[in-house]
Amino acid sequence: MRIARDIGRTTVQASYGQYNSIHQDNLFTITQPLAWPGYYRTLSALARAQVATKEQQAGLARAEVRRQVRRQYEAAVHARHRLRTLRAQDSLYTAFVRAARLRFRAGETARLEVATALVQQGETRTRLAQARTEYQVAVRQLQALLQRPQPVAVADSTLTALTQKASVAPGDTTFLARSLLAQVLRQQVAVARAETRLTQAQGKPGLSVGYFNQSIIGPQVVDGTTRTYGAGDRFQGVQATVAVPLVPGPQKARVQAARLQEKVAQTGLSRYQAELAGRVDELLALRAELRQRLQFYQQTGLPQAVVITRVATKAFQAGENGYTEYLLNLDRALRLRTDYLDALLQHNQTVIELDYLLSDDE
Numbered sequence: 614m615r616i617a618r619d620i621g622r623t624t625v626q627a628s629y630g631q632y633n634s635i636h637q638d639n640l641f642t643i644t645q646p647l648a649w650p651g652y653y654r655t656l657s658a659l660a661r662a663q664v665a666t667k668e669q670q671a672g673l674a675r676a677e678v679r680r681q682v683r684r685q686y687e688a689a690v691h692a693r694h695r696l697r698t699l700r701a702q703d704s705l706y707t708a709f710v711r712a713a714r715l716r717f718r719a720g721e722t723a724r725l726e727v728a729t730a731l732v733q734q735g736e737t738r739t740r741l742a743q744a745r746t747e748y749q750v751a752v753r754q755l756q757a758l759l760q761r762p763q764p765v766a767v768a769d770s771t772l773t774a775l776t777q778k779a780s781v782a783p784g785d786t787t788f789l790a791r792s793l794l795a796q797v798l799r800q801q802v803a804v805a806r807a808e809t810r811l812t813q814a815q816g817k818p819g820l821s822v823g824y825f826n827q828s829i830i831g832p833q834v835v836d837g838t839t840r841t842y843g844a845g846d847r848f849q850g851v852q853a854t855v856a857v858p859l860v861p862g863p864q865k866a867r868v869q870a871a872r873l874q875e876k877v878a879q880t881g882l883s884r885y886q887a888e889l890a891g892r893v894d895e896l897l898a899l900r901a902e903l904r905q906r907l908q909f910y911q912q913t914g915l916p917q918a919v920v921i922t923r924v925a926t927k928a929f930q931a932g933e934n935g936y937t938e939y940l941l942n943l944d945r946a947l948r949l950r951t952d953y954l955d956a957l958l959q960h961n962q963t964v965i966e967l968d969y970l971l972s973d974d975e
Contacts, residue, residue, distance in 0.1 A: 620653070621646045628827075636830035639844065643824045644852075649817030656814075659807035666800040673793045678758070680969040684962055685755040687775075689767045691958040692748035698950050699741040705926070705943055706734040712930070726936045733940055772957055774907060775964040777900075779971040781893065789886045791973040798882040805875040812871040816864040819856035825849060889970060896967050903960040910953035918946040 628640040710730040756765045779791075789795055826849040832841045858864060925942035928934040 620648070633829055634831050637844075638828045638830055640825065640827035642826075645822055647820040647822065649814065649820065652811075652814045652817065655807070655811050659804070659811050662800065662804045662807045666797065666804055669793070669797045669800050673797055676793050676969060676972045679972075680965060682755065682758050683965045683968075685751060685758055686767070687772075687958060687961045687965070689748065689751035689755055690772050691954055692744060692751050693767060694772050695951065695954050696741070696744045696748055698947070698954065699737060699744050702943070702947050703734070703737050703741055705922070706730065706737050709929075709936070709939070709943075710734050729936060729940065772954065774904075774957060775961045777964050778968050781897065781967075781971060789889060792889055792970060793972050794970075795882065795886055795889065796973075798878070798885055802875065802878040802882055805871070805878040809868065809871040809875050812864075812868050816858065816861070816868065818858075821854040821856070823852045823854075825852065893967065893970055896963055896970075900960065900963045900967070903956055903963060906956045907953070907960060910949065910956065914949045915953060918949040921946040921949075 624642075624644040626640075626642040626644070628642075630637060632638060632640070710727070714727055752765055752767060755767070756763075759765060826847050828844045828846065829842055829848055830844055832839050834840075921942050925934065925939050925946075929936065929939040
């Protein structure tokens with residue numbers, strides 16, 4: 614780490630004047646401060662830990678974007694299928710309204726049947742408009758997440774149950790070490806630990822080395838002989854200093870504060886791991902319950918919805934059933950289809966959430 618090798622600024626100083634005698638002398642000094650041995654190694658360890666934390670945070674941000682895009686895509690596909698289901702239902706109610714008007718004109722039924730048919734059709738079209746708005750909103754949000762200037766076209770794909778990428782059994786805690794957020798928090802603990810060691814190293818004595826070169830103009834006695842020196846005659850030497858803190862109290866307080874921050878980071882990691890384990894167990898239980906519901910709809914609910922719609926329509930057209938029973942059967946079939954779509958969306962959202970919580974960004 615280039616920043617970790619920064620040993621501080623070198624000081625270059627120049628002096629000129631009568632600081633030795635009445636003559637105009639000059640002095641050049643170069644001083645370099647140095648830390649106690651081991652400080653730079655500690656600083657490098659902190660820099661590496663901070664870089665690793667940023668890299669893991671970037672991975673977590675990527676996983677969050679993937680999660681949001683997947684959730685929004687599933688919401689858009691769900692809204693599209695719901696829109697299709699309501700359109701099919703609207704076609705049934707449109708035919709029902711037409712038949713009710715014909716029956717009323719022929720004197721075969723009361724005006725209540727026509728009024729009921731119009732109300733039912735109006736409610737369905739209101740739900741249809743709501744579903745159309747939900748689809749448009751979902752597509753726009755998906756476009757915003759993908760940062761596309763043009764509208765996003767959602768493929769006319771079948772809404773199917775997603776499969777979880779990482780298989781985890783209830784009660785299994787091995788995934789806690791792989792979780793992206795847990796890795797970030799664990800790395801923050803490493804950063805806090807490195808900061809504590811750096812704070813401790815900062816309490817060591819400070820060092821400084823220097824070099825000076827100066828003139829001493831005028832006569833000087835050398836080995837009993839008087840000799841006159843000019844500005845071109847140079848005198849040089851080196852110097853070293855050690856800076857020792859006289860009051861250790863502030864440094865001890867800083868070390869204690871760093872250790873407390875390290876404990877806070879460790880506590881945050883432990884708390885998140887406990888919350889993550891509980892959240893994953895909760896989602897696994899919800900996924901299992903949703904799978905059972907989907908199995909019911911796929912094996913029984915949806916096939917029976919088709920049968921109910923077909924038989925009820927034929928019976929109504931043949932005059933075997935009244936409009937009240939016909940509407941009840943249509944509503945029951947619609948509820949089976951929409952409940953299936955809602956359960957499937959909830960299942961897929963649950964799987965996406967599990968994939969996010971268990972993601973290791975590989």
